[in-house]
Amino acid sequence: MFRAMNGVWGAPIAWVGRSALGTAGGFGQFGRFMARVGRSVADTRTWSAVVVVQMARIGVSSLPIALFIAAFTGIVLALQASYTFTGAVPLYFVGVLVGKTMLLELGPVLIGLALAGRVGANIAAELGTMRVTEQIDALETLAYDPLAYLVVPRIIAGVVMFPLVVAFADATGVVAGWITAINLLDLSTPEFVRGLRLFFLPFDVTYSMIKAGSFGLAVTAIGSFYGFTTRGGAEAVGRSTTQAVVVSSMLILVLDAFWAVTLL
Amino acid sequence: MSAPAEVRVGLMVLAGLALIVVGTIWMQGWRIGAEEREVVAWFREVGQLQGGNPVKLRGVPIGRVESLALDQRSAGVIIRMSISSEVVLPEDPVVILSPESLFGDWQAEIFPRSRYPFYSYAVSPSVEMLPGYSLPDVSRLTAVADRIAENLAVITDRIDIAFTDETAVNIRQAIDNIQEVTARLTGLVEAQGRTVEDLAAGLEMTTATLNEAAATAGRTFSRIESSIAQGELTRIVENVERVTLQLDSLSRSLGTVTGELGGAVGNADSAFSALNGILTELEAGEGTLGMLLQDTALYRELVTTNTLVQDLLEDFQRNPRKYINLRVF
Amino acid sequence: MSILLEGISKAFGSKVVLDRIDLEVREGETVAVIGGSGVGKSVLLKTIVGLLEPDAGRVVVDDQVVTELSREHLYELRRRVGYVFQFAALFDSMTVKDNLAMGLRRIAGMDAEERAHRTEEALRLVEMEGYEGQLPGQLSGGQRKRVGLARAVATRPKYLLYDEPTTGLDPVTTSVIDRLILKMDEELGVTSVVVTHDMTSAYRVADRIAMLYDGRIRFTGTPAEIQAADDPIVRGFVEGRPELMQESTA
Structure with a gap:
């Protein structure tokens, strides 16, 4: 029986087995990496000196693209909401939809995905390059813990700055939807604001921030992991970068579902 | 871009925190x-x-x-x-x-x-x-409306039973009887009047009352007929109550007169027994009108239904959109 | 006060790179480790500072067993060791001055003035004064190597490890680097290990030469001894005659 399997099904079954082992191994490797990063957090002297620079790069520099995405999302949400609500639902529900959707889902997730491309790829490429050009080894020989110097400040910056970027994005999306509602739809400011406030709970903001923080952790940790573990040359850096973007995007969606199940 | 990283990060952190706090407060509608x-x-x-x-x-x-x-x-x-x-x-x-x-x-x-x-x-x-x-919210209101509908159905049924053609004939007969009794009493009093003048005065008053009662009853019952069509249920109850009261006082007055006349008005006995028969019939709930008067459950239902309808109407007046929207969806 | 390797083995997957290596570098001495590309010379160098952990064996530096040190003690030891990378491994995002200051910042109690002084001194040593504000991308390969060397010596280490210091450089720059290595020995009195496959360079800088071949130390001796060696493998490598090595293995 096993011989028959070897003959016809051997290759695909082996592939599944290898993939499973590879995935499990990857999780294990990532877990060990994060455990080491956790230990390196204690080395505050090393990372505190550079964390501000990373906050500027990850947070401040990401604002323009985040606000751009959020503004257009807000506009589209308002238009599509009014298109969907034709007659059946009071038009002030455009405000409900824009507010709730921006805060709970599109704000954190779209910005998270965009920053997975921007920040995650950047980190993976930068650390990958530093790895293959032995700059990480050089840090070690200069008595720096490279995790504390390179990874910890990026992850902290991600966890702190993503929520702030998303907060600005949420606000921009809502304001864009609002402006769209007054100018392009037959809706007044009091109506839109009524809808906006109708089902609003302060927890919506908390939820948005929790999501954004976890996405910040995911993007920076995955980017750091793939960059840090790059082996080889320029091609390997490219591969790490792609993997970092793909995996962190997937992780964002998984986390999105996770928070929806656990927090709502 | 010329500002150092610390300044840019600091500005963004402060602005972001302020935005989160003020935004949350504003979204909650706080001034x-x-x-x-x-x-x-x-x-x-x-x-x-x-x-x-x-x-x-x-x-x-x-x-x-x-x-x-x-x-x-x-x-x-x-x-x-x-x-x-x-x-x-x-x-x-x-x-x-x-x-x-x-x-x-x-x-x-x-x-x-x-x-x-x-x-x-x-x-x-x-x-x-x-x-x-x-x-109550919408689902509970629906349940209440359902109960109201049931009660209305029961009332309608009972009214159907209570007011048949026979009932109308009976009531008319009762009124005729009362008029006949009155006529006989008048005759009787005329015959005996001179000897019992002070009693006659009382009897005259009674007669007037009886007449009025009869007239009222007549009006009431004709109104009942029309009111069934109009659905003025509360007024039916009130009127019926009033009729009952008046019939009651009538019977009491008659009792007094009877007592005072004593045996002198013995020939009136047959007339009184006829009237009593009618009253007993009414009180025993044999007649259908009696049934309406005696059935306390029905009365209670009428009252609760009335309250519920009032609640519903008030709510409807305050929140007409709720019911209008219901139709929209 | 020396570097001692005892029975070092290292394999990557099924590929055995180092197979029970024993090597001693005495104080003040410069040892060149030679061998073909990919024989594990760099791996050997990295095990000395704990960048790579050997599968077996012991590394003793400055009387401390590197393989058994805690993280803190390892970083402590690394402050006494300078490492010159093959492609300099300068931090791209930092100026030459900042690259040099990186190591100096780890020395407790050193103020900015002292750091500036040390930076200047190290750059003068490698003859790169005036390049403080440049970024690594603006430098040539030879200049980068010199800055890399300056970064390694700025902390005044007792040990210097060179990974292919002259690879990819023109002969003139090569001799400049070689002279610098000798200068470090003379002026700083450091103990050095130079990994190279450039025999000219090895002869110039080394007190002793160790040849790594097939995961083992094939030969150890002074430059004069290695030139007189009979071993066809050693001769083939030293004289650049692969046919000798092939005959031997066949």
């Missing part, structure tokens, strides 16, 4: 800087009210619901609201919770108790807490 005060109300239950729902006075939003908490000491719910401190609450204020729209959002409205005196407000265990009443 920043406005003086507010707390109002606490006590409820038996609170429907689907949530923190953040608006508090209104005469339809104007004046604040929001801060928190809901189960009262541990008694089976109730304590609601804390903050309202603008400029707002003056009405005399003997009560808080009524109701759906603001069909989509599940609720509101707390403050009224003077006199506006809706019939609601059974929860009596708050403490003076500082306003009494509260939570209106």
Whole structure:
């Protein structure tokens, strides 16, 4: 029986087995990496000196693209909401939809995905390059813990700055939807604001921030992991970068579902 | 871009935190800087009210619901609201919770108790807490409407049974009988009148009363016929009650007269027995009119139905959108 | 006060790179480790500072067993070791001055003035004064190597490890680097290990030469001894005659 399997099904079954082992191994490797990063957090002297620079790069520099995405999302949400609500639902529900959707889902997730491309790829490429050009080894020989110097400040910056970027994005999306509602739809400011406030709970903001923080952790940790573990040359850096973007995007969606199940 | 990283990060962090705080406050409908005060109300239950729902006075939003908490000491719910401190609450204020729209959002409205005196407000265990009443939501209203419909069906059935052609004939006969009795009594009194003048005066009065009663009964019953068509049920009950009262006093007056006349008016016996027969019939509920008078359950149903219809009408007047929207969906 | 390798083995997957290597570098001495590309010379160098952990064996530096040190003690030891990378491994995002200051910042109690002084001194040592504000991308390969060397010596280490210091450089720059290595020995009195496959360079800088072949130390001796060696493998490598090595293995 096993011989028959070897003959016809051997290759695909082996592939599944290898993939499973590879995935499990990857999780294990990532877990060990994060455990080491956790230990390196204690080395505050090393990372505190550079964390501000990373906050500027990850947070401040990401604002323009985040606000751009959020503004257009807000506009589209308002238009599509009014298109969907034709007659059946009071038009002030455009405000409900824009507010709730921006805060709970599109704000954190779209910005998270965009920053997975921007920040995650950047980190993976930068650390990958530093790895293959032995700059990480050089840090070690200069008595720096490279995790504390390179990874910890990026992850902290991600966890702190993503929520702030998303907060600005949420606000921009809502304001864009609002402006769209007054100018392009037959809706007044009091109506839109009524809808906006109708089902609003302060927890919506908390939820948005929790999501954004976890996405910040995911993007920076995955980017750091793939960059840090790059082996080889320029091609390997490219591969790490792609993997970092793909995996962190997937992780964002998984986390999105996770928070929806656990927090709502 | 020329500013150092520290400055840019610092600015963004401060602006972001300010945005989160102010945005959250604004989204909750708070007026920043406005003086507010707390109002606490006590409820038996609170429907689907949530923190953040608006508090209104005469339809104007004046604040929001801060928190809901189960009262541990008694089976109730304590609601804390903050309202603008400029707002003056009405005399003997009560808080009524109701759906603001069909989509599940609720509101707390403050009224003077006199506006809706019939609601059974929860009596708050403490003076500082306003009494509260939570209106049933849509599903419960539907259930109530269903019960009202059932009751109406029962009443209609009973009225159908009560007022047949036979009933009408019986009532007419009863009136004829009463008139006949009156005529006989008149004759009798004329024959005996001279010897019992003071009694005659009393009898005359009785006669008048009887006449009036007869006329009233006649009017009442003819009105009953038309009122069935118009559905003025409450007035039926009232009229019937009045008829009963008058028949009662009539019978009492007659009793007095009978007692005073003693055997002298013996020939009137047959007439009285005829009248008594009718009254007994009525009281025993044999006649269908009697049935309507005697059936307390039916009366109670009529009363509850009446209250429910009033509630429904009031709610309908206050929230016509609720019912109109119902049709829309 | 020396570097001692005892029975070092290292394999990557099924590929055995180092097979029970024993090597001693005495104080003040410069040892060149030679061998073909990919024989594990760099791996050997990295095990000395704990960048790579050997599968077996012991590394003793400055009387401390590197393989058994805690993280803190390892970093402590690394402050006494300078490492010159093959492609300099300068931090791209930092100026030359900042690259040099990186190591100096780890020395407790050193103020900015002292750091500036040390930076200047190290750059003068490698003859790169005036390049403080440049970024690594603006430098040539030879200049980068010199900056890399300056970064390694700025902390005044007792040990210097060179990974292919002259690879990819023109002969003139090569001799400049070689002279610098000798200068470090003379002026700083450091103990050095130079990994190279450039025999000219090895002869110039080394007190002793060790040849790594097939995961083992094939030969150890002075430059004169290695030139007189009979071993066809050694001769083939030293004289650049692969046919000798092939005959031997066949």
